Structure formats: structure tokens, C-alpha cells
Amino acid sequence: MSKKLSTKCIHSGGIVDDNFHGNITPIYPSITYDYLKSDAYPRYFNTPNQLSAAKKIAELEGAEDAVLFGSGLASVATSMFSLLSSGDHVILQKSLYGGTINLVNTEFKKFKIEFDYVDVSNNNELENALNSKTKIIYIESPSNPLLSITDIKSIASFAKKNNLISIIDNTFASPVNQNPISLGIDLVIHSATKYLGGHSDILAGVVCGSNDLISVIKKSGLNFGSNISEYISWLLERSIKTLSVRVLQQNYNALKIANFLSRHKKINKVYYPGLEKHPKHDVAKLQMTAGFGGMVSFELNDSIDSDKFVKTLKIIQPTMSLAGVESTITSPAKTSHKKMDPEDRDKMGITKNLLRFSVGIEDADDLINDLLNALEINE
Ligand SMILES: *Cc1c(COP(=O)(O)O)cnc(C)c1O
Numbered sequence: 001m002s003k004k005l006s007t008k009c010i011h012s013g014g015i016v017d018d019n020f021h022g023n024i025t026p027i028y029p030s031i032t033y034d035y036l037k038s039d040a041y042p043r044y045f046n047t048p049n050q051l052s053a054a055k056k057i058a059e060l061e062g063a064e065d066a067v068l069f070g071s072g073l074a075s076v077a078t079s080m081f082s083l084l085s086s087g088d089h090v091i092l093q094k095s096l097y098g099g100t101i102n103l104v105n106t107e108f109k110k111f112k113i114e115f116d117y118v119d120v121s122n123n124n125e126l127e128n129a130l131n132s133k134t135k136i137i138y139i140e141s142p143s144n145p146l147l148s149i150t151d152i153k154s155i156a157s158f159a160k161k162n163n164l165i166s167i168i169d170n171t172f173a174s175p176v177n178q179n180p181i182s183l184g185i186d187l188v189i190h191s192a193t194k195y196l197g198g199h200s201d202i203l204a205g206v207v208c209g210s211n212d213l214i215s216v217i218k219k220s221g222l223n224f225g226s227n228i229s230e231y232i233s234w235l236l237e238r239s240i241k242t243l244s245v246r247v248l249q250q251n252y253n254a255l256k257i258a259n260f261l262s263r264h265k266k267i268n269k270v271y272y273p274g275l276e277k278h279p280k281h282d283v284a285k286l287q288m289t290a291g292f293g294g295m296v297s298f299e300l301n302d303s304i305d306s307d308k309f310v311k312t313l314k315i316i317q318p319t320m321s322l323a324g325v326e327s328t329i330t331s332p333a334k335t336s337h338k339k340m341d342p343e344d345r346d347k348m349g350i351t352k353n354l355l356r357f358s359v360g361i362e363d364a365d366d367l368i369n370d371l372l373n374a375l376e377i378n379e
Contacts, residue, residue, distance in 0.1 A: 006244035013056030015048055025052055027234045043225055045218050049233035056240055060175035061188050063208035067218055072191020073099045074226035075205030082220035089114040089133040095143040098336040120150055140169040145297050145332040145356040146349050147271040149280035152287050156184030172295050176247040177288045194323035197239050198246050202232050246361055251291025253364040258296045260368050266304055266375050271297040294359040306331055306353050312374035322358035327367055329357050
């Protein structure tokens with residue numbers, strides 16, 4: 001029977017408790033298994049709670065299989081290093097999560113993996129970057145922190161035409177809003193630390209794709225050993241039961257807040273794909289099905305000091321991470337993009353007054369009042 005996403009969040013995956021007939025998935029913390037009867041070992045990605053949570057996420061993304069890792073970045077790194085060899089070339093979207101850029105810039109060179117950052121919405125740039133060694137095209141949409149939107153379908157067809165493996169970091173959208181495999185993408189990565197986990201209390205990652213690609217990643221991945229534990233796998237499975245209700249509320253709150261911010265005179269710019277004035281709103285509308293996600297970035301005008309503004313907020317908390325049920329806010333220029341050249345940073349739009357707001361599931365009007373109060377106090 002085909003199931004809709006919110007039903008899958010509850011009922012996909014899971015382990016039937018035949019011993020005690022409990023209703024929920026039991027935890028299997030065992031590291032050792034009877035080798036005459038089982039080849040299970042946590043580092044081989046084949047223990048019960050890993051498989052159970054991975055199956056749930058694979059079904060949410062419409063993928064044949066999925067594999068869990070100890071962090072989002074472990075998913076990115078293990079996928080890349082499993083699929084690439086020295087001499088291969090990778091095309092990457094220009095605006096990506098800072099940790100991914102750091103991984104590519106520092107580690108790829110050591111292994112003689114070539115790469116180019118490209119404006120992936122520009123066909124000429126894409127074609128020019130392509131060479132006979134190009135193996136992967138890697139994108140992120142919406143991107144962190146400026147919520148840029150990449151046309152997923154057109155990247156997937158570019159990849160198919162040129163025999164590349166297409167990979168997307170789908171963390172910001174979550175499977176509730178966007179299922180890139182249905183748009184032709186080969187591998188979908190999530191930092192499960194974010195929306196899938198959703199409570200700011202677990203670090204995890206996942207890669208979804210075909211049986212063939214996931215088995216290649218598992219085969220190499222067991223040599224890299226960046227596994228998740230059974231406990232965290234269990235917590236992740238439990239968290240995903242509320243994924244759909246959480247993200248739908250975050251979509252609703254974020255759109256309302258983005259509209260509020262874009263009307264306020266002390267706000268220079270609002271970055272949110274759900275706003276009609278977002279340059280790729282039409283593309284976002286086509287590929288993001290339920291809503292536009294819970295991340296809103298905005299730039300305060302020069303009359304306000306961003307540190308003072310953040311300190312004045314009472315409900316919204318200043319933290320680095322994102323996608324929890326609680327609202328959090330951060331200054332990318334002072335955290336994730338601190339190490340960048342300030343001029344380059346400004347050119348990208350990551351100015352000192354830019355804030356990245358991860359909208360939680362509190363009442364939207366309380367959040368708006370919190371923002372309004374901080375905007376007024378900073379007169
Ligand atoms: C946080 C994040 C990551 C990295 O995930 P970790 O779980 O912190 O390793 C990757 N991509 C995006 C878009 C993220 O926001």
C-alpha cells in the first residue's frame with residue numbers, strides 16, 4: 001500500500017519486538033553477534049537499529065537504500081572518498097555548507113582529486129568546467145546560509161547526459177519539503193543532526209540512493225569507520241516520527257516571519273525561497289512540495305548592531321547549529337564563515353549584519369514579537 005510522507009514518518013522502518021511484543025523498536029546495543037548465525041557488526045552498517053532507521057529515511061526520500069553515519073560531514077566525506085580516485089574531477093556548487101568547502105579545499109588536494117566551484121545555474125560555466133575526468137556534480141539547495149536555490153531537475157539531467165553521479169545536500173529542505181531522487185538525483189545527503197533529529201541533541205548523517213551506489217559507499221565506508229551508534233540510530237528513528245509535524249509548523253512560521261521581516265524598515269534584505277521576490281521563487285515552488293523550510297536569513301540595516309540585537313532577543317537563542325524545535329539565530333560572519341576573507345565574504349552577501357534564523361515550532365506571533373522588540377530597543 002502506498003503511504004504519504006507523514007504516515008511513513010511513523011510507520012516506515014522499525015523492528016517488530018517478537019520477544020516481548022512491545023509496540024516500539026527495541027534498542028540492540030550489542031557489538032558482538034553469533035558469527036555462526038549473523039555477520040552483523042556496527043562498523044559494517046548492518047546492525048538492527050542502524051538498518052531500521054536507515055530504512056525509514058530511505059522510504060522518506062523514495063530511495064532504494066540508505067546508510068547512516070556519525071555526522072552529516074561523515075556522510076559527505078565518506079560518499080566522496082568512496083566514489084572518487086586520484087585524478088578524478090568534481091564540479092561543486094559555489095555556495096555550500098562551510099564544512100563541506102573546508103573538506104574539499106583541505107583534503108581533496110592531498111589525494112590529487114581535482115575540483116571546480118561553479119555557478120551551477122549558468123550552463124556555460126557548467127559545460128566549461130566539464131572534462132573527461134569529471135565524475136561527480138555536487139549541489140546544495142536551499143543553500144546555507146543565503147538560501148540560494150538550484151534547479152535540481154536540470155542538474156540531474158546535466159549529470160545523466162554526461163555520465164556523472166549527482167549528489168545533493170538536502171539538509172535545509174528535509175524530506176518533507178523536497179525529494180531530489182524523484183527529480184533524477186543519484187544521491188541525497190542529510191545532516192541528520194538538523195531536521196531529521198530536530199531536537200539539537202544528536203549528531204548524525206545519512207546518504208540515500210540506489211542499492212548499487214549505497215553498496216559502494218558501504219564497502220569503502222567500513223574502512224573509514226565513521227559510524228553511528230545503535231543508541232543514536234534509535235533516537236533518530238524516534239525523532240523522525242514527529243518530522244512531518246515539526247517541519248510543517250516550521251514552514252508556516254518561517255513564511256510568516258519572512259513576510260514580517262521584509263516589511264520592516266530596519267531590515268535591508270530577507271533571504272527566503274518562499275517570498276515571491278526571491279530570485280528563484282518559481283524554481284523553489286516547483287521542486288519544494290510542502291513548503292520552503294524553516295531557515296530565514298536577513299540583513300539588519302546599519303542603525304542596528306547585530307550583537308546587541310541578538311542579545312536583546314528573549315525567546316530566540318544565539319547558537320551555531322540549526323533546525324531544532326527551538327528557534328535559534330547565528331551570525332555566519334562571526335561563526336561558520338569567520339575564517340573567510342572579509343571582502344570575499346561581503347561580496348557573497350555574508351555581511352557583518354547578516355543573521356541566519358532557524359525558525360522553531362514556537363508560536364509564530366511570539367517569535368515576531370521577540371524580533372520586533374529587539375528591533376525597537378536598538379533605536
Ligand atoms: C550542519 C550541516 C552539515 C554538516 O553536518 P554535521 O552533522 O554537523 O556534520 C552539512 N550540510 C549542511 C547543509 C549543514 O547544515
